[in-house]
Amino acid sequence: MIDKKHFQQLADIVGEDFFSAEGYMTHLYSHDIAALPGIVNDVMNTQAEAIAQPTTSEILSNLLKFCKKENIPVIPRGHGTSGYGGALPTKGGLVIEMTRINQIFHINKGAMTVEVGAGIIWGKLLEDLEEEDLTLAAYPSSAPSSTVGGWVAAGGSGIGSTKYGGIREQVVDLEVVLPDGQIIRTENTPSDFFEDETQEPFFKGDEKLQYAADVYNETDGNMTSLFVDSNGALGIISKVVLKVIPLRTIKPLLFSFPNQEQTFGAMQEILRLSKPYYLHFITSEFYGMLTEVDHAPSTQNEWLVLCAFEGSEEQTEDEAMRIINAMKMYHATLESEEIAHHEWDERFYPMRIKRLGPSLAPSEVYVPLNRMDDFIDHCNRHFKGERMAIEGAVNNQDEVAVLTWFLDDERRRIPFLFGWYRSLDVINIGVKNGGRAYSIGMWNVAHSSKFYGKEDYTKMANLKQKTDSKGYLNSHKVFPGPLYLSTRIGILIMLAAGFIVPIAIMFAWWLIPSVLTAYVPWIVVNNLTSFLVWFIVGVLIGFVVQEFVNLIPISVILSIGTPFLRFGRKIFH
Numbered sequence: 001m002i003d004k005k006h007f008q009q010l011a012d013i014v015g016e017d018f019f020s021a022e023g024y025m026t027h028l029y030s031h032d033i034a035a036l037p038g039i040v041n042d043v044m045n046t047q048a049e050a051i052a053q054p055t056t057s058e059i060l061s062n063l064l065k066f067c068k069k070e071n072i073p074v075i076p077r078g079h080g081t082s083g084y085g086g087a088l089p090t091k092g093g094l095v096i097e098m099t100r101i102n103q104i105f106h107i108n109k110g111a112m113t114v115e116v117g118a119g120i121i122w123g124k125l126l127e128d129l130e131e132e133d134l135t136l137a138a139y140p141s142s143a144p145s146s147t148v149g150g151w152v153a154a155g156g157s158g159i160g161s162t163k164y165g166g167i168r169e170q171v172v173d174l175e176v177v178l179p180d181g182q183i184i185r186t187e188n189t190p191s192d193f194f195e196d197e198t199q200e201p202f203f204k205g206d207e208k209l210q211y212a213a214d215v216y217n218e219t220d221g222n223m224t225s226l227f228v229d230s231n232g233a234l235g236i237i238s239k240v241v242l243k244v245i246p247l248r249t250i251k252p253l254l255f256s257f258p259n260q261e262q263t264f265g266a267m268q269e270i271l272r273l274s275k276p277y278y279l280h281f282i283t284s285e286f287y288g289m290l291t292e293v294d295h296a297p298s299t300q301n302e303w304l305v306l307c308a309f310e311g312s313e314e315q316t317e318d319e320a321m322r323i324i325n326a327m328k329m330y331h332a333t334l335e336s337e338e339i340a341h342h343e344w345d346e347r348f349y350p351m352r353i354k355r356l357g358p359s360l361a362p363s364e365v366y367v368p369l370n371r372m373d374d375f376i377d378h379c380n381r382h383f384k385g386e387r388m389a390i391e392g393a394v395n396n397q398d399e400v401a402v403l404t405w406f407l408d409d410e411r412r413r414i415p416f417l418f419g420w421y422r423s424l425d426v427i428n429i430g431v432k433n434g435g436r437a438y439s440i441g442m443w444n445v446a447h448s449s450k451f452y453g454k455e456d457y458t459k460m461a462n463l464k465q466k467t468d469s470k471g472y473l474n475s476h477k478v479f480p481g482p483l484y485l486s487t488r489i490g491i492l493i494m495l496a497a498g499f500i501v502p503i504a505i506m507f508a509w510w511l512i513p514s515v516l517t518a519y520v521p522w523i524v525v526n527n528l529t530s531f532l533v534w535f536i537v538g539v540l541i542g543f544v545v546q547e548f549v550n551l552i553p554i555s556v557i558l559s560i561g562t563p564f565l566r567f568g569r570k571i572f573h
Contacts, residue, residue: 029080
């Protein structure tokens, strides 16, 4: 929570024009792309209290120093285009929006790199690089609106990743402002910088749920990869050095297939014969939804594969002909160049079906391409009767970044709550089919240790321990943290327990009076006084319950609650 007296001090640090505590602003910055059930606001405080937009790394450093000193929760944010909760407040606090640090600082054509502010939009960066006959090897499908720092922090793959890899492979160096205000360059930061002398665990709950802060003695001099995918839990990225490549011709091909088996068989064959710049598919169900909103291309079949090649005109033509010939054995239809270019231009707009919602519940997971048949069959069985759109793009490890969309309506409070589990189930189904979480954020914290690997996760824990032992920076992201129920839900639990206890005693006397008479005759509710006594006892029990719940990480709450949500969905669907 932010004390009101701090508002002016924060405004003085960042500048009056770049600070706001107005209600409309705090509401705007309390959401990301995914709609959340209303109950989420009862189990954590997702409402931002103020917004700051630093314009330099030095101002950002001063902000973090002040917030750490005053114990003000801080949440870094780009444009909020991810849906994993990484940019959401969990304890109120100050949202630091990075879009004012948006310059191109340096283009190095010798080293083929570009240094930019973390708040620059990918689409703007692409346009500016084109003027220098350069481009990016890979960029996110949300490029028209997402920030460079946001994708670096959230991680993942995107357009161009089939050939060049995801964001992890694109980052050369980072400037990061640590929670204590230190500004570092990760390329030259040795690993022993992160060693913590105290070795106290950051999370004080169940040992099975905390991360260890072991010491590693080696020094490799480049900690850049440690901050990619870190969701702003270790520090706020202020500048990014990215690889660039020469601007080249892109030749898209669009194939349509009659069924699922031929689609994924053909995609494996494409990767056996070549390394396309981009390889993407949509399912027939997705195609049907696109038809309903008049966005479907006029193709022969409804399983679509977009394959794009990059290089000189001669190179792309040669690769294209080799693939076209190979696709005949999979009963593929090569669609027209016009349709292929149309689908290539639509690569930035995966949410075209939102009009059918009115809400979309997204989920994303990596699945090996050779397991995609099993994954989709598993999803169809698990979500039988649900309308589910699936698309995916292959990365350079022959994994598919699978994006699923469920139609829903966030205005229907109870059904939407019970349907929310589906996003988590898609990830679990992907893991069961040999996959892994796409990004961690807040909702996938249970996958953190496996996602990062024990060694990197330990290094991250050491840094968190050293610079942010109280967890004021982006709490509950990457590392499990204790849940804090809102005052409203806490009072509700206590009142509910207050009424349940005396009512349960009365019901027990009606059901098994002989047992109570023999063993606990003093437990009785037979007048107003005894009802009030046991009501107070129930309130105290409720208080103990809510205090216990406040020690449980949200990852555990999600795993416990998911089966109940799944059961409720069967009733409300």
